[in-house]
Amino acid sequence: MPVLPELAAVLAAASARTRPEPPGGGPALREAARGYWDRRGLHGTAGGIAAAPGAQPLLLALIGAHGGDVLMPRPCPAAWMPQARLLGHPAYHVPTPAECGGIPDPYALLETVRRVRAEGGRPKLLLLSVVDDPTATVALPELVREACEAAVDEGLHIISDETWRDTVHRPRDTVLLSPAEMCPDDVTVLADLSGALLPAWPVAVARFPDTARAAVRHARTLDILTALGALVAGPVAHAAAHALGEPDSVRDRIQRAAALNTEVAAAAHRAVLGSGALARPPEAGCHLYADLGPLRSRLADLGVTDSMELEEYLTDRLGAPAPGGHRFGDELGALRVRLGTGPLLGATPQQRAESLAAAKPLELAHVARALDDFAAVFADLR
Secondary structure: OOOOHHHHHHHHHOOOOOOOOOOEOOHHHHHHHHHHHHOOOOOOOHHHEEEEOOHHHHHHHHHHHHOOEEEEEEOOOOOHHHHHHHOOOOEEEEEOOOOOOOOOOHHHHHHHHHHHHHOOOOEEEEEEOOEOOOOOOEOOHHHHHHHHHHHHHOOOEEEEEOOOHHHEOOHHHOOOOOHHHHOOOOEEEEEEHHHOOOOOOOOEEEEOOOOHHHHHHHHHHHHHHHHHOOOOOHHHHHHHHHHHOOOHHHHHHHHHHHHHHHHHHHHHHHHHHHOOOEEOOOOEOOEEEEEOHHHHHHHHHOOOOOHHHHHHHHHHHHOOOOOEHHHHOOOOOOOEEEEEOHHHHOOOHHHHHHHHHOOOHHHOHHHHHHHHHHHHHHHOOO
């Protein structure tokens, strides 16, 4: 998406701030993050906030601060497993329910915990995302509750990645429940602002529970961020604090972007289903997750037999990245792929701005042409 002019102006006005923020972010940034979560029913103090220059260093610090083995759903964001491995923490995938991605099936979670402990492991941490990347689904509140209760009963702390919560396609029809609302003492919330609020610059924030144990983990997190040199640049922190305050212009941009992605993702979803492939209806974000297993015979004729070859084939045909499911923890033999809708919005900043402003974006010539080309690639696989 084009940079919001107001945020660009805020960043430029702070360009003389040559010193980075202190580890975990300065008072203004942390207070803005506290207010952001407070408006979403997650109350706390600015002292329980930590910020970093992007989600990856922040999640790395959070995992390092908690210790123990890490569990996560399959599929999951591409960076999760490598970060756990980088720290030397054993990590395990847990299957998701049939209805959605992002959270573990509670019974599969209990079985995985039992198995890991029987093998001498120490499962301590569960990563999940109620509004999920890569599947673009929103988990139903009852499923979130069951998964969280199972995790907490087994002594697991939960890190809830809520990066995409502000990109829900139909917010009036979608009930979004944060795990921190149900288990306030056992959930740390993570949000990468590049998901919706600040798409141009790297900032991520974490909200810790208001407990003595969480205060120790918060301090450990800051120590790790200090050791990594993972400090937010002063001008970027100023822009992030402004965005977290959610002035009218920022809220309007978020709503416009969500509405645009709702229409374009739905059109891409129809094209994928029309080929005979499978995909859950996208409910958030700017992507969808497709399973081309039903097209395996046709793909085999084209020399595509696993997700790595599928990634190469579709990236070449679509002219845009199409990462295979193996990058998200799915089996290599499964023909799954994450398809981004960003390339369908236009090839230039001007075209993307037109898409964002259009009342009927699917009728724009460049969007219609891109969707036709996208559909043709999948039609060839019938």
